[in-house]
Amino acid sequence: MKISVITVTFNSASTVEDAMRSVLRQTWDDLEYIVIDGGSTDGTTDIIQRYEQLFGGRMKWISEPDDGIYDAMNKGVRMATGDVVGILNSDDFFTANDVVERLAQSFTPDIEGVYGDVHFVKGNDLKRNVRTYSGRLFRPWMVRLGFIPPHPSLYLRRRMYERHGLYDSALRISADFELIANIAYVKGERLKYVPLDVVTMRTGGESTKSLMNRRLGTREDLMACRKLGIASNSLLIHMKYFLKLYGALRP
DSSP: OOEEEEEEESSOTTTHHHHHHHHHTOSOSSEEEEEEEOOOOSSHHHHHHHHHHHTTTOEEEEEOOOSSHHHHHHHHHHHOOSSEEEEOOTTEEESSTTHHHHHHHTOOTTOSEEEEEEEEEBTTBTTOOOEEEOSTTOOGGGGGGTOOOOGGGOEEEHHHHHHHOOOOTTOSSOHHHHHHHIIIIISOOOEEEEEEEEEEEESOOTTTSSHHHHHHHHHHHHHHHHHHTOOOOHHHHTHHHHHHHHHHHOO
């Protein structure tokens, strides 16, 4: 099974090397690495070029302007040739060297995607866990509550994008919510939870870095639900914060 890992970058010179190094160290040999750069000017592309040589032909990349992070992700999905596709953000990294191997081995013929857990670290203190976002609580109906598995832990068969479409780049924060809600709830495709810490994430991501972005994310979640014909409302969508807190505290 070939796995395509996609990293989207833009002026990520301070963090992207951690992401790329963690991909390079993966024990799963049948891995394709795709980097989509938005036209960085801070030295990111110099780092990309240096690592390209280390991947021995398993890496490809482009650098050009895009219309936002989801547009860039879509470019990566279109370039992917793997049976399974996942996203590793440029300021995140795989928690262990065998993550991709364990995800790949979790697929069975009836499963269209697998997902696990992620944990957050702050600043450069990369070994101190400040919050965990677990996917173990997720059930498809929970999209009505705004709750989905952690997107950076989700690996989907490429045919899911071919059947059900790519990320809606008109959404700034919630295109991953819409995509997962459509695949898992509306279309009823089978996803599987794997008890695995997949990714270490730095705090300050687009959806959580400010109160304004949280509010925008809630509005976009509701927009996605309406677009997909999912019955929800603002009160239900806010339940996702309680579910994330419960998942983080539950042993």
